[in-house]
Amino acid sequence: MSTLTGAMYTGIAGLSTHSKGISVVGNNLANSSTVGYKSTSIQFEDMFYSSLHTANGPDQIGHGSSVSTLYSDFSAGSYEDTASPTDVACTGKGFFVVTDPTTGRNYYTRAGHFSFNEDGYLINAQGYRVQGWEADPAHKGNGVSTKGALGDIRFDDLQSPPEATSFMTLLVNLDKDSEERSANPTDPFFSLQQEWDGTADPPMGENSYTYQSSMVVYDEAGGSHEVTIYFDPVQDDSVVSDAGGGQVWEYIITCDPSEDGRTIDGQELSSTSSAGLLMTGTLTFDSSSQLTGMTAFTLNGAATGDLHDLTNWTPADIGDDGNPMFTANFSGSDNASYTGDAEALNIGIDFGIHDNTPSATGWDSAVADASLIGSDIANLFNFEEPVISSNATTAYGRSSSTLSRSQDGYPPGFLEDVEIDDNGVITGIFSNDQSMELYVLGLADFANYQGLINEGGNLYSASGDSGLPITGVAGTNQFGSVASNKLELSNVDYSGEMVDLIRYQRGYQSNSKVITTVDTLLQEAINLKR
Incomplete structure (x- = not known):
């Protein structure tokens, strides 16, 4: 009887793990159109074992399965063209950095759907401020050059100063x-x-x-x-x-x-x-x-x-x-x-x-x-x-x-548009036909992506397992490049998710059958009383 009861709980464990698998697949499919979403896969492991004496000596019997880990796939998704120059995608390693203006906490995202708010800040969908460096115009033409610390990107009443004719x-x-x-x-x-x-x-x-x-x-x-x-x-x-x-x-x-x-x-x-x-x-x-x-x-x-x-x-x-x-x-x-x-x-x-x-x-x-x-x-x-x-x-x-x-002279000008190049350099286009490098988008990288904490809203936060963020400029060191007028789409694989859904469904059915079979056997044991 104890063995049958244990088998029932083994089935229950199987139901639990497969239902979690179905939940993971459902979340992936629900976010198949979410910008910057990274699909998640679930991995199972067998549970503890009990000792069992057999004719051949001591042996073990398992007690079901449990969830081992959830693994996020950080490979790049496909890219969608947009009409906004502030829509950006990272075509390699790296995350965009955004800051909650209320708490000052940094988050990291692959969803580059950015825009300027009424105060001139470049923000994401949650209103968090995109981080970058001020561009150093003194070094224009000598590669990407920044000055100051990583901070908010803000365009506020920017003007292009005049230049006298020479x-x-x-x-x-x-x-x-x-x-x-x-x-x-x-x-x-x-x-x-x-x-x-x-x-x-x-x-x-x-x-x-x-x-x-x-x-x-x-x-x-x-x-x-x-x-x-x-x-x-x-x-x-x-x-x-x-x-x-x-x-x-x-x-x-x-x-x-x-x-x-x-x-x-x-x-x-x-x-x-x-x-x-x-x-x-x-x-x-x-x-x-x-x-x-x-x-x-x-x-x-x-x-x-x-x-x-x-x-x-x-x-x-x-x-x-x-x-x-x-x-x-x-x-x-x-x-x-x-x-x-x-x-x-x-x-x-x-x-x-x-x-x-x-x-x-x-x-x-x-x-x-x-x-x-x-x-x-x-x-x-x-x-x-x-x-x-x-x-x-x-x-x-x-x-x-x-x-x-x-x-070669020109009058003062007012900001009319922006352009973002492969290095994440944000250039202002002014009404006097002049352009000026203003900011450089900041990117962050981590030693262990699996250690990142998924905060929802296409945002991740750092943890002790992920390691401290390494910040830098796109196109340098380990960082990928930035593509303007593009958004990175979800990397969910529909066909793979549907196959997983079938597997988990069949696994769930099989484990439920274990429970109904044990129930039948217990009923037979009870009927021995007759």
């Missing part, structure tokens, strides 16, 4: 068949400079130039200003003859006279006829209409008397990039000199020709000022080692037009 590129075609429109043809060079009058409105008459092109530049505060370049061909007979079938064009670079804040020895240029006149010079083309040389003059900071006097215009400084520079001051300063004004902008200009090895002067002639050019083309100097770009300014026989223009 370089301009203008590539044009100047119609070689154009007629000189300058009203001062007797002086072949710098006629445009002579005709500019910053006190007049407009400062340059329409009959004084052949072509003009304008672009917007920015000051140090992000304010926009229009810079206009005027062109006119030099058609003096002696110049045309000396050019050997080529051409010489003169140009001036100007700004709105009312925005010219330069001063010379206390004199404000905005009140003079040279207000807004930033640079003057020439462009030389050969018989095939290709650019071969240029000159550039700017107003001497020690100029005196008539500022239109060519002796006050000296060869422009050459920048480190080999391009001539002019100085503008759109902010102005009552006590600043022309050359020492902290708010002055030095802007390089590129027409498609520059000096290959800029020296102290960068020019191949020691011409002191524009007055020494005279009327002879032979007096025009050039760069010491001129380099002509493949897409330089030209003088073909077709309508004058602007081929390309650009400058």
